[in-house]
Amino acid sequence: MSEDYKNMWKELGLDLEMHDALLEVLGKGYQDVFLSQKNRPEGMGYFDFVMSEVHGLRIKELMDEKKGGRKIIGSYCVFVPEEIALSGNATLIGLCAGADFALGEVEKVLPRNTCSLIKSTFGFKLGKVCPYLEASDMVVGENTCDGKKKAYEIFAEMVPNLYIMDLPQMKSDQGRALLKAEFYQFKEKVEELTGKTIDYPSLKTGIKTVNNKRRAIHRLSGLRKVDPAPISGLDALLANQIFFYDNPARFTESVHKICDELEKRIEEKTGAFASGTPRILISGCPMAVPNWKLPAIVETSGAVIVGEESCVGERGTRNLTDESGGSLEELMDAIIDRYFKVDCAIFTPNPDRLSHIEEMVGTYQADGVIHYGLQFCQPYSMESMSIENALKARNIRVLRIETDYSMEDAGQLRTRVEAFIELLK
Amino acid sequence: MSEDYKNMWKELGLDLEMHDALLEVLGKGYQDVFLSQKNRPEGMGYFDFVMSEVHGLRIKELMDEKKGGRKIIGSYCVFVPEEIALSGNATLIGLCAGADFALGEVEKVLPRNTCSLIKSTFGFKLGKVCPYLEASDMVVGENTCDGKKKAYEIFAEMVPNLYIMDLPQMKSDQGRALLKAEFYQFKEKVEELTGKTIDYPSLKTGIKTVNNKRRAIHRLSGLRKVDPAPISGLDALLANQIFFYDNPARFTESVHKICDELEKRIEEKTGAFASGTPRILISGCPMAVPNWKLPAIVETSGAVIVGEESCVGERGTRNLTDESGGSLEELMDAIIDRYFKVDCAIFTPNPDRLSHIEEMVGTYQADGVIHYGLQFCQPYSMESMSIENALKARNIRVLRIETDYSMEDAGQLRTRVEAFIELLK
Numbered sequence: 001m002s003e004d005y006k007n008m009w010k011e012l013g014l015d016l017e018m019h020d021a022l023l024e025v026l027g028k029g030y031q032d033v034f035l036s037q038k039n040r041p042e043g044m045g046y047f048d049f050v051m052s053e054v055h056g057l058r059i060k061e062l063m064d065e066k067k068g069g070r071k072i073i074g075s076y077c078v079f080v081p082e083e084i085a086l087s088g089n090a091t092l093i094g095l096c097a098g099a100d101f102a103l104g105e106v107e108k109v110l111p112r113n114t115c116s117l118i119k120s121t122f123g124f125k126l127g128k129v130c131p132y133l134e135a136s137d138m139v140v141g142e143n144t145c146d147g148k149k150k151a152y153e154i155f156a157e158m159v160p161n162l163y164i165m166d167l168p169q170m171k172s173d174q175g176r177a178l179l180k181a182e183f184y185q186f187k188e189k190v191e192e193l194t195g196k197t198i199d200y201p202s203l204k205t206g207i208k209t210v211n212n213k214r215r216a217i218h219r220l221s222g223l224r225k226v227d228p229a230p231i232s233g234l235d236a237l238l239a240n241q242i243f244f245y246d247n248p249a250r251f252t253e254s255v256h257k258i259c260d261e262l263e264k265r266i267e268e269k270t271g272a273f274a275s276g277t278p279r280i281l282i283s284g285c286p287m288a289v290p291n292w293k294l295p296a297i298v299e300t301s302g303a304v305i306v307g308e309e310s311c312v313g314e315r316g317t318r319n320l321t322d323e324s325g326g327s328l329e330e331l332m333d334a335i336i337d338r339y340f341k342v343d344c345a346i347f348t349p350n351p352d353r354l355s356h357i358e359e360m361v362g363t364y365q366a367d368g369v370i371h372y373g374l375q376f377c378q379p380y381s382m383e384s385m386s387i388e389n390a391l392k393a394r395n396i397r398v399l400r401i402e403t404d405y406s407m408e409d410a411g412q413l414r415t416r417v418e419a420f421i422e423l424l425k
Numbered sequence: 426m427s428e429d430y431k432n433m434w435k436e437l438g439l440d441l442e443m444h445d446a447l448l449e450v451l452g453k454g455y456q457d458v459f460l461s462q463k464n465r466p467e468g469m470g471y472f473d474f475v476m477s478e479v480h481g482l483r484i485k486e487l488m489d490e491k492k493g494g495r496k497i498i499g500s501y502c503v504f505v506p507e508e509i510a511l512s513g514n515a516t517l518i519g520l521c522a523g524a525d526f527a528l529g530e531v532e533k534v535l536p537r538n539t540c541s542l543i544k545s546t547f548g549f550k551l552g553k554v555c556p557y558l559e560a561s562d563m564v565v566g567e568n569t570c571d572g573k574k575k576a577y578e579i580f581a582e583m584v585p586n587l588y589i590m591d592l593p594q595m596k597s598d599q600g601r602a603l604l605k606a607e608f609y610q611f612k613e614k615v616e617e618l619t620g621k622t623i624d625y626p627s628l629k630t631g632i633k634t635v636n637n638k639r640r641a642i643h644r645l646s647g648l649r650k651v652d653p654a655p656i657s658g659l660d661a662l663l664a665n666q667i668f669f670y671d672n673p674a675r676f677t678e679s680v681h682k683i684c685d686e687l688e689k690r691i692e693e694k695t696g697a698f699a700s701g702t703p704r705i706l707i708s709g710c711p712m713a714v715p716n717w718k719l720p721a722i723v724e725t726s727g728a729v730i731v732g733e734e735s736c737v738g739e740r741g742t743r744n745l746t747d748e749s750g751g752s753l754e755e756l757m758d759a760i761i762d763r764y765f766k767v768d769c770a771i772f773t774p775n776p777d778r779l780s781h782i783e784e785m786v787g788t789y790q791a792d793g794v795i796h797y798g799l800q801f802c803q804p805y806s807m808e809s810m811s812i813e814n815a816l817k818a819r820n821i822r823v824l825r826i827e828t829d830y831s832m833e834d835a836g837q838l839r840t841r842v843e844a845f846i847e848l849l850k
Contacts (some may be wrong), residue, residue, distance in 0.1 A: 014715070066626060069610050109448050109810065110807075111803075111806040111807060111810065113538075113800070113803070113806060114803075114807075143594045143595065143773060145571050145803075146571045146572075146771070146803040146804050146807075147571075147803050149773045149805060150770070150773060150807030151806065152773070152802055153773055153774050153775075153807070153811065154807070154810070154811060158732060164576060164595075166594060166595045166597060166599065166600070167594075168603075169568045169574060169592075170490070170589075170591045170593070172591060173608070174591065174602065174603045174606045175591070175603075177599065177602065177603075178593075178599045178600075178602075178603060180543075182599070182803070209538075332814040345575070346571070347578070348568060348574045348575060348589070350576055350578075366685070375538070376536070376538060376801075376803075378536075378539075378570075378575060378803065379571050379575055380803075381536040381538060381571070382535075382536060382539075382571075382575030382576060382578070382579070383575065384536070384846045385534060385577065386537070386538065386579060386580070401739065414535050422441060
């Protein structure tokens with residue numbers, strides 16, 4: 001890393017020693033998991049570059065944006081509407097929450113029975129190793145699950161620019177009214193932060209930009225329907241992860257470039273894995289960078305992942321925001337409608353999620369579903385049993401995994417995953 | 426038990442063998458925990474009788490009420506407004522959730538990492554041993570914590586007359602609007618169930634009845650301020666537990682009778698424990714019958730419990746509903762205001778709870794606080810650390826306990842509680 005980056009990190013208040021240690025682990029993990037894959041599309045070179053510069057060039061870009069008067073908003077959830085941030089002259093960035101860090105410090109302020117994602121959020125702050133968090137002019141927490149909702153109360157003491165967005169628990173009229181009030185309040189908050197009024201043209205542009213990013217991901221997902229799958233699940237997951245970090249327009253263009261290549265591979269019947277490889281759908285909790293444990297195990301155990309029913313995956317990206325509204329109010333309503341459809345397990349009841357899983361099994365010709373739950377994540381844990389029962393009733397094979405970010409159970413997981421894949425052959 | 430009861434239980438669909446086993450354990454537990462206490466007020470005889478008939482006479486009363494055209498509504502939470510139920514010609518009853526039952530069956534449908542209270546709710550249903558649940562014409566579930574919210578989705582498959590009440594997560598204008606909509610919907614639901622329209626006079630009467638019950642408990646609590654405390658924490662907890670089961674008017678009268686006796690004891694300086702006994706405030710998760718584990722350990726380890734900051738305690742009863750409203754709408758607003766004040770840990774932020782704990786420590790001259798958390802209860806677990814820090818900063822001693830309904834950790838708990846009490850001397 002260049003001296004420039006070191007100075008930038010120092011100015012952001014990072015702990016350089018810890019941060020170096022993190023980058024080393026991250027780099028090695030990336031090497032082991034991604035660069036060791038065979039038959040990768042060439043276009044993945046772009047994402048390899050993004051990942052190699054994820055705390056470097058991308059942060060420099062954000063700092064340059066800040067110098068130019070733009071604001072950076074950090075978020076931990078797909079419920080924070082990027083359309084509103086963009087149209088208010090702000091860049092929305094997904095914050096680091098995919099690896100254990102400073103666990104000893106974390107467990108001084110959070111109960112042990114807290115999921116890895118939340119512990120990671122705290123670890124990156126307490127360890128001072130997340131340049132995205134430190135570069136953010138505002139950080140948005142959301143009342144999704146109990147764990148996050150209550151943890152943000154403690155997080156607020158460490159992150160003075162934390163803004164809390166409330167969310168409904170039911171898809172009722174009152175629930176929608178609550179979301180509407182919150183999104184309008186968020187719009188005002190963004191305007192206050194950036195000094196820019198969000199108007200009809202800017203919101204329309206914001207919606208189009210985010211939709212285009214989603215459309216690119218839809219195109220990528222669509223190409224995974226064929227056998228042999230032209231791209232590994234790991235690489236597709238990476239694209240879904242970088243969705244939260246990269247410049248939107250450049251991301252969209254890069255994904256389309258990969259898709260052009262994948263279409264050629266499909267014509268030539270070139271796959272990331274051999275034709276006939278068992279096809280797995282992953283469903284459940286989000287996987288943030290660098291949480292690649294389970295997919296890496298699956299794809300080195302003789303199966304290919306063909307879809308992610310996840311916030312970092314189709315749950316997060318499948319719905320577009322209607323662009324046709326003729327007024328600011330209509331566009332805001334379209335945004336509210338779009339996010340109100342997200343079938344997160346925090347909603348009760350949440351039947352759309354099961355329908356979506358069943359639909360994805362058909363669309364992507366999956367031979368089985370692995371339900372991925374983070375330990376102590378009550379909403380997904382509770383849904384996992386009903387989902388397992390419902391899928392089994394339709395003769396769809398299911399493996400229910402509950403894990404965390406540690407590597408301690410990797411051997412055990414591999415044994416279970418291998419046995420499951422054997423059943424699918 | 427008489428043959429009449431057996432027939433009644435059979436008609437309710439109870440598993441008589443399992444139910445007998447439950448009653449035996451319950452009876453023995455009551456004997457060991459309550460009847461072995463020394464220096465009990467004579468008035469507790471009434472509660473001893475209530476407990477001895479908790480699945481007998483009280484159920485018979487409810488069945489008689491049903492024959493007379495009244496409806497029974499079961500609930501699991503202090504957010505369900507009893508005022509509305511009563512004024513709609515229905516009796517509100519707290520349902521069984523204080524003991525492990527049919528755990529093997531429960532863990533087939535619920536994740537292992539679920540709190541004992543929720544597991545117990547399912548256990549009493551799956552084991553067919555809760556006559557209150559089976560006698561209920563409608564059962565109300567509420568979206569409080571993630572665990573309950575998501576578990577009710579599964580519970581609905583076993584309890585076809587389950588009605589879900591949504592709740593807000595923040596004390597915002599939108600949050601209040603949501604609660605208002607839900608309470609009006611509940612009112613309509615009660616009217617639909619009973620065929621009786623809730624009008625101004627009936628609602629006013631309902632409010633007064635519930636307020637009178639609360640006032641009686643306030644009087645009882647107030648008498649616990651003195652040293653020596655005239656009543657044990659166990660007996661006071663029992664009164665708070667029976668609050669949810671008994672006929673409201675009779676309960677009110679019986680509590681006042683005990684208070685008359687306690688006032689005499691105070692004059693005579695007669696305490697349940699010797700003067701100078703270390704005084705403990707319990708704060709945290711609710712304790713439903715027969716969850717007496719922790720209080721029994723505390724009061725046989727040399728301390729007296731002088732207050733419960735709990736839903737089964739002051740959190741549930743401390744606020745009255747304003748009776749002065751001049752119209753149905755004003756009374757409904759008063760009910761909404763009253764319940765919106767409840768400082769349950771499901772709210773974020775929830776500063777009132779800490780203030781209330783601090784206030785209670787002063788009012789009841791507590792020497793220390795035991796924070797009682799159920800394992801896997803995220804909202805209270807998350808708050809417990811901040812509360813411990815805040816109280817310690819005020820030089821108030823705190824012991825943080827996390828447990829479940831099993832007796833496996835009783836020895837360990839006793840050791841910790843004894844050590845804590847030593848510190849208070």
